[in-house]
Amino acid sequence: MPRYSDDVPTAYEDAVRFLGRRLLTRRELTLKLEAKGYEKRAIDEAIARVAATYKIDDGAVSADRVRTRGASRGKARVVGELAARGIDESAAESAWDDAVASGAVDPAASLARAVVKRLGPAPGRADKARLARVYNALLSEGFDESAAFAALAPYGLERDDP
Numbered sequence: 609m610p611r612y613s614d615d616v617p618t619a620y621e622d623a624v625r626f627l628g629r630r631l632l633t634r635r636e637l638t639l640k641l642e643a644k645g646y647e648k649r650a651i652d653e654a655i656a657r658v659a660a661t662y663k664i665d666d667g668a669v670s671a672d673r674v675r676t677r678g679a680s681r682g683k684a685r686v687v688g689e690l691a692a693r694g695i696d697e698s699a700a701e702s703a704w705d706d707a708v709a710s711g712a713v714d715p716a717a718s719l720a721r722a723v724v725k726r727l728g729p730a731p732g733r734a735d736k737a738r739l740a741r742v743y744n745a746l747l748s749e750g751f752d753e754s755a756a757f758a759a760l761a762p763y764g765l766e767r768d769d770p
Contacts, residue, residue, distance in 0.1 A: 619646040619654035627662060631669045634659075635694025670695050670703035678704070678713035680722065685750025719751050723759045730762040739765045 617625070619641050626632060626640050634655065641651045658664060670690055677686045683704050690700035707713040726742045727734055734742070739760055746756040757765060 619644075619650040620657050622646075623654045623658045624662065627658065627664075631672055632664075633666050633669050633694040634664050637664065666695055666699065667703070669693070670700055671707065674700075674703045674707040675712050678707055678715075679718055680749075681718065682715065682746070682750030682752060682755075684752075685748075688750065715751075715755070719746070719755055719759050722746060722749060722751070723763075727760075727763050732763050734763050739763060 622644055623637055623641060626637060632640070637655060637658070638651055641654060646654070655664065673690055673693075674686055677689060681689075683701075687697060687700040687704060690703070691697050695703075704713070708715060723742070723746070724730075726745065727738075743756055743760055743765065746759070747753060751759075757767070
């Protein structure tokens with residue numbers, strides 16, 4: 609158990625405790641300290657001290673999130689989640705591209721797992737309404753439109769040309 613002077617934790621001690629639980633971005637750490645009621649000056653000092661000793665690494669957070677979420681989500685969703693956590697969008701996209709290049713994430717396999725989870729193994733048949741729901745679910749999970757369509761074609765999804 610950490611020892612606090614007068615049993616009152618400082619912003620720095622709380623920041624270290626937060627980071628001991630899981631990887632956090634600089635923005636997330638700031639928000640957590642704000643929620644604890646610390647003043648901006650104390651937060652800035654705590655983050656500077658933590659960064660000097662423990663290194664707040666948004667790149668490591670991005671890489672970790674891409675590896676874990678990329679197994680079941682598409683690029684758009686994962687990049688969006690990282691942006692919501694305070695990661696620059698171009699840095700998030702770079703983390704995705706690096707994970708794909710290294711083989712840590714396989715977008716085609718992730719998409720195939722998402723489809724099989726909903727429809728069973730291909731080839732299969734499903735009614736148009738169900739295919740439309742699955743297609744929309746895949747899009748909301750961040751998968752590319754054309755890739756989602758191609759993955760559902762063996763189940764009978766057809767483009768409705770006007």
